[in-house]
Amino acid sequence: MALDEPRIRMAVQKSGRLTDKSVELLTRAGLRFEWAKDRLFCRADNFPCDLMFLRDDDIPEYVKDGVCDLGLVGLNVLEEKLLQCGDGRGTRTLKRMGFGQCRLSLAVPNGFEYEGPSSLDGLRIATSYPATTARFLDRNGVTASIVGISGSVEIAPALKIADVICDLVSTGSTLRSNGLREVQTILESESVLVCTEKALPATKEREIERLLQRLEGVMRAAETKYIMMNAPRAALAHVRRLLPGMENPSIMPLEGTNDHIAIHAVSRETIFWETMEDLKAAGASSILVLPIEKIIG
Numbered sequence: 371m372a373l374d375e376p377r378i379r380m381a382v383q384k385s386g387r388l389t390d391k392s393v394e395l396l397t398r399a400g401l402r403f404e405w406a407k408d409r410l411f412c413r414a415d416n417f418p419c420d421l422m423f424l425r426d427d428d429i430p431e432y433v434k435d436g437v438c439d440l441g442l443v444g445l446n447v448l449e450e451k452l453l454q455c456g457d458g459r460g461t462r463t464l465k466r467m468g469f470g471q472c473r474l475s476l477a478v479p480n481g482f483e484y485e486g487p488s489s490l491d492g493l494r495i496a497t498s499y500p501a502t503t504a505r506f507l508d509r510n511g512v513t514a515s516i517v518g519i520s521g522s523v524e525i526a527p528a529l530k531i532a533d534v535i536c537d538l539v540s541t542g543s544t545l546r547s548n549g550l551r552e553v554q555t556i557l558e559s560e561s562v563l564v565c566t567e568k569a570l571p572a573t574k575e576r577e578i579e580r581l582l583q584r585l586e587g588v589m590r591a592a593e594t595k596y597i598m599m600n601a602p603r604a605a606l607a608h609v610r611r612l613l614p615g616m617e618n619p620s621i622m623p624l625e626g627t628n629d630h631i632a633i634h635a636v637s638r639e640t641i642f643w644e645t646m647e648d649l650k651a652a653g654a655s656s657i658l659v660l661p662i663e664k665i666i667g
Protein backbone atom coordinates (compact mmCIF):
# COMPACT_ATOMS: atom_id res chain seq x y z
CA MET A 371 0.00 0.00 0.00
CA ALA A 372 1.57 3.33 -1.07
CA LEU A 373 2.34 5.70 1.78
CA ASP A 374 1.18 8.83 -0.04
CA GLU A 375 -2.24 7.51 -0.99
CA PRO A 376 -5.11 9.61 0.39
CA ARG A 377 -6.45 7.97 3.52
CA ILE A 378 -10.02 8.28 4.77
CA ARG A 379 -10.21 9.75 8.23
CA MET A 380 -13.20 8.51 10.17
CA ALA A 381 -14.48 9.79 13.52
CA VAL A 382 -15.84 7.26 16.00
CA GLN A 383 -17.07 7.75 19.58
CA LYS A 384 -14.14 7.24 21.94
CA SER A 385 -15.94 5.78 24.90
CA GLY A 386 -19.68 5.44 25.18
CA ARG A 387 -22.76 3.61 24.05
CA LEU A 388 -21.79 3.63 20.36
CA THR A 389 -18.14 2.64 20.70
CA ASP A 390 -18.28 -1.17 20.86
CA LYS A 391 -20.81 -1.50 18.05
CA SER A 392 -18.86 0.94 15.84
CA VAL A 393 -15.57 -0.89 16.36
CA GLU A 394 -17.26 -4.26 15.82
CA LEU A 395 -18.88 -3.13 12.58
CA LEU A 396 -15.62 -1.76 11.18
CA THR A 397 -13.80 -4.93 12.17
CA ARG A 398 -16.45 -7.07 10.49
CA ALA A 399 -16.08 -4.87 7.39
CA GLY A 400 -12.51 -6.16 7.27
CA LEU A 401 -10.58 -3.20 8.72
CA ARG A 402 -7.65 -4.39 10.77
CA PHE A 403 -6.53 -1.96 13.46
CA GLU A 404 -5.20 -2.08 16.99
CA TRP A 405 -7.87 -0.50 19.12
CA ALA A 406 -7.47 0.23 22.80
CA LYS A 407 -9.70 2.39 25.02
CA ASP A 408 -7.00 5.05 25.56
CA ARG A 409 -6.10 5.52 21.88
CA LEU A 410 -7.16 8.62 20.00
CA PHE A 411 -5.94 7.53 16.60
CA CYS A 412 -5.73 4.15 14.90
CA ARG A 413 -4.41 3.28 11.48
CA ALA A 414 -6.02 0.40 9.61
CA ASP A 415 -3.11 -1.54 8.13
CA ASN A 416 -5.09 -3.20 5.35
CA PHE A 417 -7.42 -0.39 4.20
CA PRO A 418 -6.70 3.32 3.54
CA CYS A 419 -8.64 4.45 6.60
CA ASP A 420 -7.58 6.03 9.89
CA LEU A 421 -9.90 6.16 12.87
CA MET A 422 -10.09 9.13 15.21
CA PHE A 423 -11.72 8.50 18.57
CA LEU A 424 -13.61 11.54 19.85
CA ARG A 425 -16.42 12.58 22.17
CA ASP A 426 -19.61 12.11 20.20
CA ASP A 427 -20.46 15.82 20.61
CA ASP A 428 -17.36 16.77 18.59
CA ILE A 429 -17.96 14.40 15.68
CA PRO A 430 -20.50 16.50 13.70
CA GLU A 431 -18.26 19.58 13.61
CA TYR A 432 -15.13 17.60 12.75
CA VAL A 433 -16.95 16.08 9.79
CA LYS A 434 -18.59 19.34 8.78
CA ASP A 435 -15.21 21.12 8.80
CA GLY A 436 -13.58 18.31 6.85
CA VAL A 437 -11.11 17.46 9.65
CA CYS A 438 -12.63 13.99 9.32
CA ASP A 439 -14.15 12.71 6.08
CA LEU A 440 -16.57 10.32 7.76
CA GLY A 441 -18.19 10.01 11.16
CA LEU A 442 -20.30 7.49 13.03
CA VAL A 443 -22.61 9.34 15.38
CA GLY A 444 -26.17 9.41 16.74
CA LEU A 445 -28.60 11.35 14.55
CA ASN A 446 -29.71 13.17 17.71
CA VAL A 447 -26.19 14.57 18.30
CA LEU A 448 -25.63 15.23 14.60
CA GLU A 449 -28.77 17.34 14.20
CA GLU A 450 -28.27 19.21 17.46
CA LYS A 451 -24.65 20.14 16.84
CA LEU A 452 -25.19 21.12 13.21
CA LEU A 453 -28.10 23.35 14.25
CA GLN A 454 -25.97 24.86 17.02
CA CYS A 455 -23.07 25.69 14.72
CA GLY A 456 -25.02 26.70 11.62
CA ASP A 457 -28.13 25.97 9.65
CA GLY A 458 -28.19 22.22 10.29
CA ARG A 459 -26.27 21.41 7.12
CA GLY A 460 -22.68 20.47 6.29
CA THR A 461 -22.74 16.69 6.27
CA ARG A 462 -24.28 14.06 4.03
CA THR A 463 -25.86 11.01 5.67
CA LEU A 464 -24.64 7.91 3.85
CA LYS A 465 -26.36 5.27 5.90
CA ARG A 466 -28.50 4.61 8.96
CA MET A 467 -26.51 2.01 10.85
CA GLY A 468 -29.22 0.12 12.72
CA PHE A 469 -27.78 0.50 16.23
CA GLY A 470 -27.99 3.10 19.02
CA GLN A 471 -31.72 3.49 18.47
CA CYS A 472 -33.47 5.96 20.74
CA ARG A 473 -35.84 8.89 20.44
CA LEU A 474 -35.80 12.49 21.56
CA SER A 475 -39.11 12.99 23.28
CA LEU A 476 -41.07 15.46 25.32
CA ALA A 477 -42.05 14.13 28.73
CA VAL A 478 -44.37 15.66 31.29
CA PRO A 479 -44.98 14.97 34.99
CA ASN A 480 -47.68 12.36 35.62
CA GLY A 481 -50.94 14.23 35.98
CA PHE A 482 -50.01 16.94 33.47
CA GLU A 483 -52.64 17.07 30.73
CA TYR A 484 -50.89 17.17 27.38
CA GLU A 485 -53.11 17.92 24.41
CA GLY A 486 -50.46 18.65 21.80
CA PRO A 487 -47.60 21.11 21.32
CA SER A 488 -49.79 24.10 22.25
CA SER A 489 -49.94 22.71 25.82
CA LEU A 490 -46.30 23.79 26.09
CA ASP A 491 -47.04 27.49 25.55
CA GLY A 492 -45.40 29.62 28.22
CA LEU A 493 -43.73 26.64 29.97
CA ARG A 494 -40.08 25.92 30.81
CA ILE A 495 -38.57 22.92 29.01
CA ALA A 496 -35.36 21.38 30.35
CA THR A 497 -33.18 19.69 27.73
CA SER A 498 -29.65 18.90 26.55
CA TYR A 499 -30.96 19.41 23.02
CA PRO A 500 -31.86 23.12 22.98
CA ALA A 501 -31.51 23.67 19.23
CA THR A 502 -33.56 20.61 18.21
CA THR A 503 -36.20 21.48 20.82
CA ALA A 504 -36.31 25.11 19.61
CA ARG A 505 -36.79 23.89 16.03
CA PHE A 506 -39.72 21.73 17.14
CA LEU A 507 -41.31 24.63 19.02
CA ASP A 508 -40.78 26.95 16.09
CA ARG A 509 -42.30 24.50 13.59
CA ASN A 510 -45.34 24.19 15.84
CA GLY A 511 -45.72 27.90 16.55
CA VAL A 512 -45.17 27.44 20.29
CA THR A 513 -43.48 29.96 22.57
CA ALA A 514 -41.78 28.33 25.53
CA SER A 515 -38.50 28.89 27.34
CA ILE A 516 -35.72 26.38 27.05
CA VAL A 517 -33.59 25.54 30.09
CA GLY A 518 -30.31 24.06 28.84
CA ILE A 519 -29.03 21.27 31.11
CA SER A 520 -26.15 18.96 30.27
CA GLY A 521 -27.12 15.87 32.27
CA SER A 522 -29.81 14.31 34.50
CA VAL A 523 -32.49 16.27 32.70
CA GLU A 524 -35.17 13.99 34.15
CA ILE A 525 -34.87 15.50 37.63
CA ALA A 526 -35.49 19.09 36.45
CA PRO A 527 -39.29 19.08 37.06
CA ALA A 528 -38.84 17.69 40.61
CA LEU A 529 -36.25 20.43 41.26
CA LYS A 530 -38.78 22.98 39.95
CA ILE A 531 -36.29 24.34 37.44
CA ALA A 532 -38.53 23.29 34.55
CA ASP A 533 -42.13 22.22 33.95
CA VAL A 534 -41.47 19.53 31.35
CA ILE A 535 -38.43 17.96 29.69
CA CYS A 536 -37.20 16.96 26.28
CA ASP A 537 -34.72 14.07 26.51
CA LEU A 538 -33.53 10.85 24.95
CA VAL A 539 -35.64 7.81 25.66
CA SER A 540 -34.90 4.21 24.99
CA THR A 541 -36.91 1.84 27.19
CA GLY A 542 -38.72 4.66 29.03
CA SER A 543 -37.73 3.34 32.47
CA THR A 544 -35.74 6.48 33.41
CA LEU A 545 -38.82 8.60 32.75
CA ARG A 546 -41.12 6.26 34.66
CA SER A 547 -38.87 6.11 37.70
CA ASN A 548 -38.86 9.91 37.82
CA GLY A 549 -42.64 10.27 37.64
CA LEU A 550 -42.62 11.45 34.04
CA ARG A 551 -44.66 10.40 31.01
CA GLU A 552 -43.49 10.49 27.40
CA VAL A 553 -46.00 12.45 25.33
CA GLN A 554 -44.39 13.33 22.01
CA THR A 555 -41.42 12.15 19.99
CA ILE A 556 -39.62 14.95 18.20
CA LEU A 557 -36.80 12.91 16.64
CA GLU A 558 -36.36 9.19 15.93
CA SER A 559 -32.65 8.51 16.20
CA GLU A 560 -30.05 5.85 15.54
CA SER A 561 -26.39 5.84 14.71
CA VAL A 562 -25.65 7.21 11.23
CA LEU A 563 -22.62 7.21 8.95
CA VAL A 564 -22.03 10.75 7.72
CA CYS A 565 -19.65 12.19 5.16
CA THR A 566 -18.31 15.71 4.90
CA GLU A 567 -19.71 17.97 2.18
CA LYS A 568 -16.23 19.40 1.55
CA ALA A 569 -14.80 18.39 -1.82
CA LEU A 570 -12.79 15.16 -1.65
CA PRO A 571 -10.29 13.73 -4.13
CA ALA A 572 -11.83 11.14 -6.46
CA THR A 573 -9.60 8.38 -5.06
CA LYS A 574 -10.92 9.04 -1.56
CA GLU A 575 -14.52 9.09 -2.82
CA ARG A 576 -13.90 5.66 -4.36
CA GLU A 577 -12.47 4.26 -1.14
CA ILE A 578 -15.44 5.68 0.81
CA GLU A 579 -17.77 3.94 -1.65
CA ARG A 580 -15.85 0.69 -1.17
CA LEU A 581 -16.06 0.98 2.62
CA LEU A 582 -19.78 1.79 2.40
CA GLN A 583 -20.41 -1.30 0.29
CA ARG A 584 -18.61 -3.45 2.82
CA LEU A 585 -20.60 -1.96 5.71
CA GLU A 586 -23.81 -2.55 3.78
CA GLY A 587 -22.71 -6.13 3.17
CA VAL A 588 -22.07 -6.69 6.88
CA MET A 589 -25.42 -5.18 7.82
CA ARG A 590 -27.34 -7.11 5.18
CA ALA A 591 -25.65 -10.32 6.22
CA ALA A 592 -26.76 -9.77 9.81
CA GLU A 593 -30.39 -9.68 8.69
CA THR A 594 -30.02 -12.60 6.30
CA LYS A 595 -29.99 -16.32 6.95
CA TYR A 596 -29.19 -19.38 4.88
CA ILE A 597 -31.87 -22.04 5.20
CA MET A 598 -31.63 -25.69 4.17
CA MET A 599 -34.21 -28.44 4.44
CA ASN A 600 -35.50 -31.58 2.83
CA ALA A 601 -39.15 -31.68 1.80
CA PRO A 602 -41.61 -33.58 -0.38
CA ARG A 603 -41.55 -32.05 -3.87
CA ALA A 604 -45.32 -31.50 -3.57
CA ALA A 605 -44.75 -29.25 -0.53
CA LEU A 606 -42.51 -26.77 -2.37
CA ALA A 607 -45.24 -24.20 -3.04
CA HIS A 608 -46.34 -24.35 0.59
CA VAL A 609 -42.74 -23.96 1.81
CA ARG A 610 -42.30 -20.90 -0.40
CA ARG A 611 -45.45 -19.34 1.04
CA LEU A 612 -44.11 -19.90 4.57
CA LEU A 613 -40.81 -18.16 3.67
CA PRO A 614 -41.72 -15.03 1.72
CA GLY A 615 -38.20 -13.63 2.26
CA MET A 616 -36.66 -16.64 0.47
CA GLU A 617 -35.15 -15.80 -2.91
CA ASN A 618 -34.82 -18.24 -5.84
CA PRO A 619 -34.13 -21.42 -3.85
CA SER A 620 -31.83 -24.08 -5.22
CA ILE A 621 -33.77 -27.33 -5.55
CA MET A 622 -31.80 -30.57 -5.62
CA PRO A 623 -32.98 -34.17 -5.97
CA LEU A 624 -32.37 -36.35 -2.94
CA GLU A 625 -30.45 -39.50 -3.69
CA GLY A 626 -32.63 -42.59 -3.32
CA THR A 627 -36.03 -40.86 -3.52
CA ASN A 628 -38.14 -39.57 -6.40
CA ASP A 629 -40.52 -37.38 -4.52
CA HIS A 630 -38.25 -35.61 -2.02
CA ILE A 631 -36.00 -32.65 -2.66
CA ALA A 632 -33.42 -30.57 -0.82
CA ILE A 633 -34.17 -26.84 -0.70
CA HIS A 634 -31.35 -24.34 -0.08
CA ALA A 635 -32.03 -20.61 -0.03
CA VAL A 636 -31.02 -17.23 1.29
CA SER A 637 -33.78 -15.66 3.36
CA ARG A 638 -33.87 -11.89 3.78
CA GLU A 639 -35.99 -12.22 6.88
CA THR A 640 -35.53 -13.47 10.40
CA ILE A 641 -36.72 -17.07 10.61
CA PHE A 642 -38.65 -17.64 13.82
CA TRP A 643 -39.19 -20.93 15.66
CA GLU A 644 -42.87 -20.73 14.71
CA THR A 645 -41.93 -20.70 11.02
CA MET A 646 -39.66 -23.71 11.55
CA GLU A 647 -42.56 -25.55 13.22
CA ASP A 648 -44.87 -24.62 10.32
CA LEU A 649 -42.26 -25.92 7.85
CA LYS A 650 -42.06 -29.18 9.76
CA ALA A 651 -45.85 -29.47 9.73
CA ALA A 652 -45.75 -28.90 5.95
CA GLY A 653 -43.55 -31.98 5.62
CA ALA A 654 -40.06 -30.48 5.73
CA SER A 655 -37.34 -32.23 7.72
CA SER A 656 -33.68 -31.63 8.67
CA ILE A 657 -34.34 -27.88 8.68
CA LEU A 658 -31.13 -25.90 9.25
CA VAL A 659 -30.87 -22.12 9.59
CA LEU A 660 -27.34 -20.75 9.32
CA PRO A 661 -25.96 -17.24 9.85
CA ILE A 662 -24.31 -15.52 6.89
CA GLU A 663 -21.06 -13.68 7.55
CA LYS A 664 -20.63 -11.49 4.48
CA ILE A 665 -22.65 -10.64 1.37
CA ILE A 666 -21.52 -8.86 -1.74
CA GLY A 667 -23.30 -8.23 -5.02
Ligand code: PRT
Binds near residue numbers: 424444543560
Ligand atom coordinates in the same frame (compact mmCIF):
# COMPACT_ATOMS: atom_id res chain seq x y z
O1 PRT B 1 -18.63 10.98 26.25
P1 PRT B 1 -19.50 11.24 25.07
O2 PRT B 1 -19.93 12.67 24.95
O3 PRT B 1 -18.90 10.69 23.79
O4 PRT B 1 -20.81 10.33 25.25
P2 PRT B 1 -22.23 10.71 25.88
O5 PRT B 1 -22.22 10.40 27.32
O6 PRT B 1 -22.67 12.07 25.43
O7 PRT B 1 -23.21 9.71 25.08
P3 PRT B 1 -23.58 8.18 25.34
O8 PRT B 1 -22.39 7.32 25.13
O9 PRT B 1 -24.35 8.02 26.61
O10 PRT B 1 -24.63 7.97 24.16
C1 PRT B 1 -24.23 8.04 22.84
C2 PRT B 1 -25.45 7.93 21.94
O11 PRT B 1 -26.14 6.70 22.21
C3 PRT B 1 -26.54 8.96 22.12
O12 PRT B 1 -26.22 10.21 21.54
C4 PRT B 1 -27.69 8.30 21.41
O13 PRT B 1 -27.57 8.48 20.01
C5 PRT B 1 -27.47 6.82 21.72
N1 PRT B 1 -28.42 6.30 22.74
C6 PRT B 1 -29.21 5.22 22.56
C7 PRT B 1 -28.66 6.77 23.98
C8 PRT B 1 -29.63 5.95 24.55
N2 PRT B 1 -29.95 5.00 23.66
C9 PRT B 1 -30.10 6.24 25.90
N3 PRT B 1 -30.96 5.53 26.41
N4 PRT B 1 -28.12 7.81 24.67
C10 PRT B 1 -28.53 8.04 25.92
N5 PRT B 1 -29.50 7.32 26.56
C11 PRT B 1 -29.84 7.74 27.96
C12 PRT B 1 -30.79 8.93 28.01
O14 PRT B 1 -30.08 10.13 27.95
C13 PRT B 1 -31.52 8.76 29.34
O15 PRT B 1 -30.75 9.28 30.40
O16 PRT B 1 -30.49 6.73 28.67
C14 PRT B 1 -31.55 7.26 29.48
C15 PRT B 1 -32.87 6.77 29.02
O17 PRT B 1 -32.87 5.41 28.82
P4 PRT B 1 -34.19 4.54 29.13
O18 PRT B 1 -33.86 3.18 28.62
O19 PRT B 1 -34.38 4.56 30.62
O20 PRT B 1 -35.35 5.16 28.40
Ligand code: ZN
Binds near residue numbers: 425426427
Ligand atom coordinates in the same frame (compact mmCIF):
# COMPACT_ATOMS: atom_id res chain seq x y z
ZN1 ZN C 1 -21.74 13.34 24.28
